[in-house]
Structures are given as C-alpha cells and as structure tokens.
Amino acid sequence: MVQQPEDKLSRRSVVEVEISGLDEEGYGISCSETHALRIGGALPGDTVRAAIDHVALRMAFGHVIRILKPSPMRSKRPPCRVSSQCLGCPLIVMKYVDQAEFKRSFILKQLREYRELGEITVHQLLSPLRLIHYRTTARLVIAGKHSEPYIGIFRRSSHDVFDLDDCPIHHPLVNRVIEVVRRGISKMKVPVYNPRSKMGLLRYLVVRVSESEQKAMVVFVTSERSYNEIHHLGKFVREQLPEVDVVAQNVNSSEGNVIMGPTDHYLTTKHHLTERIGDVALMISPRSFFQVNRDGACLIYAKVKEWAQLTGGEAVLDLYCGIGGIALSLAPEAGKVVGVEVVEAAVADAAKNARLNGISNCTFEAGDAAELLEDLASDGEHFDVVVLNPPRKGCDELVLRRVAALSPRTLIYVSCSPQSLARDLNVLKTLGYCCREIQPVDMFPQTMHVENVARLEKTDKSA
CATH class of the missing domain: 2.40.50.1070 (OB fold (Dihydrolipoamide Acetyltransferase, E2P))
Structure with a gap:
C-alpha cells in the first residue's frame, strides 16, 4: 500500500499511497507504517505518488506529484491548472455533484455527534449559479x-x-x-x-x-x-x-x-x-464584513426571510448583524427590527445602510451580545423571531441561554461551521428550542466550507 525509498520518513521522501478520505481541511487521509499521512491535492479513492513536505511526531504532510489511479470523484477537467500546488481550494478537482454530497455528509456527521439531534431534516445543498469566478x-x-x-x-x-x-x-x-x-x-x-x-x-x-x-x-x-x-x-x-x-x-x-x-x-x-x-443596497467600506459570494448571500437572505414567516407586525432581533444585511432584508415585512453587533464601525455602517434604503423601523446597537440581551430582557422587550449569525466559533452558552429566555417563537441560526452549529443546536435543544430543518448553502464552491441556515421552534422542555 505504501512504498518508501527510505527506512525513515522525512521531508522530501516520496511515497505511494491510497487515499481513504478527507480531513476537515481537505487533506487526503492515508498512513504509512509509522505516521498518519495528510496529502494535499488527493481525493478519496485516489492512488497517488506524493512528496512529503513536513514530518511531525506521528503525522506527516505532503502533496500529490502524480495521480497513479484516479478516484471516481476526480474531475477530468478541473478549472484550475495549479490546484495541487496552491491547495487553496481542495475540492476543485472533485466533480461538483460529489462536492455537494460530501458537504451534506459532513454536516450529517457533525449532527450525529449529539444523540438528541437525530431527527433534523438536512436538505440538499443549495448551490449558487456560478461555481467559479464568484469570489468578490x-x-x-x-x-x-x-x-x-x-x-x-x-x-x-x-x-x-x-x-x-x-x-x-x-x-x-x-x-x-x-x-x-x-x-x-x-x-x-x-x-x-x-x-x-x-x-x-x-x-x-x-x-x-x-x-x-x-x-x-x-x-x-x-x-x-x-x-x-x-x-x-x-x-x-x-x-x-x-x-x-x-x-x-x-x-x-x-x-x-x-x-x-x-x-x-x-x-x-x-x-x-x-x-x-435582493432588494437591499449595502455600502461596503474597506474593513466591512461582507459575504464574498453575492449569489450565495442572496440564497441565505431569501431562506431566512422564508423561515421567519413575517406578516408585518412582528419584532425581530438580529444578533451579530454586521453591516445590517439580514436585518434590513427583513425590515419591510416586520413591525420592528433590532440589530446587535460588537464592532462599532459595523454598527455605524448598518445605520447608514438603513438610511440608504429608506428603512425607519430598524435600529442597531453596538456591544457585547450577552450584555445587550440582558439589557433587552430587563427592559421587557419581546421578540417573535431571533436571527443568530455568529462567527465561526459559534455562540457562547450564555448568549444561547439569554436568547431562549426571551422566548421567541422562532430561532433562525446562520452558521459557517457545521461543528459549532451542531454543538449550539444541542444546547438550544436543552433550552426548549428544537431544530426542525437545516438548509446547507454552498457559499464557497470548490472549498471545504459550507454555510447552513437552521430553523428552530419553541417546544415544551418537559416533553
């Protein structure tokens, strides 16, 4: 299975290996007699000749120098001629239908880590119109x-x-x-x-x-x-x-x-x-956080709006609102929207974007999410829908507890990490919010990353 020219694996060693899977960063998984191997540019089912770039105590990393037997997943005409050297888009050599199934399977794998999350419907991946030339x-x-x-x-x-x-x-x-x-x-x-x-x-x-x-x-x-x-x-x-x-x-x-x-x-x-x-205009400054894929952002905003089920009088809370994109897309169909963001410059941009769109029922507050949630509860504020769109690490448990204490009818969680999403959905389940369905969105085709929109409903915790 593995051929080594030297007794000891070292940098610049050349090995021939079969690839059994992909790790979370997109490296092909294999092994030698002494080390676990991670091979850049390889796909499950490949047999490759690889050069070793770095050797640690029990793990060695390398890159493909020749495909000896291609995986059935491997595209015959990948859109990048230097992908095995760059390694920035590890799935770009994989057929797109297999990319979509791989990402959905990865989400399901993360959910299976928590026994209480077994009945969530995970829909097929929503893909943007463009699979290349999308990054703005x-x-x-x-x-x-x-x-x-x-x-x-x-x-x-x-x-x-x-x-x-x-x-x-x-x-x-x-x-x-x-x-x-x-x-x-x-x-x-x-x-x-x-x-x-x-x-x-x-x-x-x-x-x-x-x-x-x-x-x-x-x-x-x-x-x-x-x-x-x-x-x-x-x-x-x-x-x-x-x-x-x-x-x-x-x-x-x-x-x-x-x-x-x-x-x-x-x-x-x-x-x-x-x-x-969609219908929202957003001003983008040098340090604004904004999605890199406009088509993917449209898919996410539309799904959040669909699942919010607004009829014109609801109060909506958008946590981690950034420059206000989701909040402003919901505002025309809501009674009021409050956006919360820790970055003051982003809040200033969000307020400018509200004025740009002529939206008057949307306000934005700068500060720590947990602290502002406590203030909102103390003021007796009620929200029908709460949208969570945290960074990759997910939400602190205190934030989740204070969101649940507001008792909204619907939670919508937008996540860029299946791992932290599964963890937080498990916590929310104990707080009386059950995830009914997840819509994966391919915001980053050709890469390992996948966005998810999750819909949660309030349930009886004693049930």
Whole structure:
C-alpha cells in the first residue's frame, strides 16, 4: 500500500499511497507504517505518488506529484491548472455533484455527534449559479521584491507565498486588479515588506468588487504611513483600470497575522462601494464584513426571510448583524427590527445602510451580545423571531441561554461551521428550542466550507 525509498520518513521522501478520505481541511487521509499521512491535492479513492513536505511526531504532510489511479470523484477537467500546488481550494478537482454530497455528509456527521439531534431534516445543498469566478473579496499577501513581486496566499503550514495568476475562484475584476498592481509595484519600485527583516512597505492587498456597480475597491496594507509611494501606485492602478472607484491605504504596523490595521487613509474622494443583495443596497467600506459570494448571500437572505414567516407586525432581533444585511432584508415585512453587533464601525455602517434604503423601523446597537440581551430582557422587550449569525466559533452558552429566555417563537441560526452549529443546536435543544430543518448553502464552491441556515421552534422542555 505504501512504498518508501527510505527506512525513515522525512521531508522530501516520496511515497505511494491510497487515499481513504478527507480531513476537515481537505487533506487526503492515508498512513504509512509509522505516521498518519495528510496529502494535499488527493481525493478519496485516489492512488497517488506524493512528496512529503513536513514530518511531525506521528503525522506527516505532503502533496500529490502524480495521480497513479484516479478516484471516481476526480474531475477530468478541473478549472484550475495549479490546484495541487496552491491547495487553496481542495475540492476543485472533485466533480461538483460529489462536492455537494460530501458537504451534506459532513454536516450529517457533525449532527450525529449529539444523540438528541437525530431527527433534523438536512436538505440538499443549495448551490449558487456560478461555481467559479464568484469570489468578490480577496485578501492577499505581497512578498518577494519590487522587481518580482508575489501576490497570493500562504502555502499551507508555511510562510511561503503561492503567487496567484488568474485564479478561477476570483471574480475576473479581482484578477485584473492583481495583475495591474503587480505591474505597478515593479514600475514604481515600491518596497515590499519582509517580515524577517521588518523592512519594506507593502504587506497585503485587499480587493473588493461590487457586482451591481461593476466597480472595485483596492486597499494597500502597509507597514507605515508612506504617502508618496502609495499615491503613485494608486494613481497607476486607476489609470490602468477605470473600474477602480475606491483606493485606500490601511496602516498595519503589528507583527502578527492580522491583515488590516485600525486606520484607513483614502486616496479617492469615494470611500465605499455599494452592493445589492435582493432588494437591499449595502455600502461596503474597506474593513466591512461582507459575504464574498453575492449569489450565495442572496440564497441565505431569501431562506431566512422564508423561515421567519413575517406578516408585518412582528419584532425581530438580529444578533451579530454586521453591516445590517439580514436585518434590513427583513425590515419591510416586520413591525420592528433590532440589530446587535460588537464592532462599532459595523454598527455605524448598518445605520447608514438603513438610511440608504429608506428603512425607519430598524435600529442597531453596538456591544457585547450577552450584555445587550440582558439589557433587552430587563427592559421587557419581546421578540417573535431571533436571527443568530455568529462567527465561526459559534455562540457562547450564555448568549444561547439569554436568547431562549426571551422566548421567541422562532430561532433562525446562520452558521459557517457545521461543528459549532451542531454543538449550539444541542444546547438550544436543552433550552426548549428544537431544530426542525437545516438548509446547507454552498457559499464557497470548490472549498471545504459550507454555510447552513437552521430553523428552530419553541417546544415544551418537559416533553
């Protein structure tokens, strides 16, 4: 099953292995006599020749260098020619029908970890119209030298940068921006930041695209405020690409892995893009959280609206509301909507978006979710529907308890992590809320990620 040229597995060893499954990050699962193996670019059912990149005590990681026997799931014409080197989209070599079944099976597997969650209906995956060229936001690292800059993503488990050239996942305008910025860095001789020496200027490139406007925002993340180089680079980009409406410099002098710093400096009079999700217009600023797939966001907003079953007089609470997308989509059919978000800048953006859409029955509050829930309960507020849309880690148990204490008739939980969703649904079951159904949405085709919308109803806890 495994052929090794050396007695001891080491970096640069070459092995031939059969792949039995995929782990949660999309690595192919196999084993040698001494190590569990995780092979990037492999699919269940493949037999591959792989090069080992890293060896730990009991685990070794590698990548495919040749497919010896292809899996029945493997696509004959994957849309990316460098997927085995990039590894940013581990499912891109898998037929889409198998991707859809794989994601649904993964959700079911997480639910089976909790005995009380056995009767939930998990629908077939909802897929957006586009399976490639859908990503409208890209956060990319800049490396190398100004004479030969790399703009891309970190290779897995390393600080090496894989240079992205015409990525099939990115919106075409994102790819055009990357190509122009690469030329501009070389032409203007803009110093590229080196994290080892801590010298240089350019650290990251953030690109956002509004599909409704067909315009782009370009944000240069730099190690310090240096107006001259970025001014000329921004001017070059706008001359080459008239679709670029917003150019900003974000200063991040920290040494960690956080991409954006706290300060933006605009090089254009316009400071935001406007995107439309269904009937809602949303202003997008450099640090706004916004879904990277507009089509996928439309599917989620529509499902939340359907399951909320609003008739015009209900009170709705939207926790972790971000810039207000879901709250504003529900407001026209509700009596009132309250949005809660911990990031103050997002709350300010949400209030602007309410004014932009002419919506007056929607208010937003900044603060910790658990604390604001306690305040709402103390004020005697009642809500018919509560929407939860937390970050990947899910909700703290205190938040879930305080949501249940408000006694809404319906909870709608939007999740980007099947693991934390299953955990939280299990907690909510003990608090009197039973999940009836889950609608998976493929917000990120070709990747391991899947969004879920769950509908919960209030039940008798003693039943």
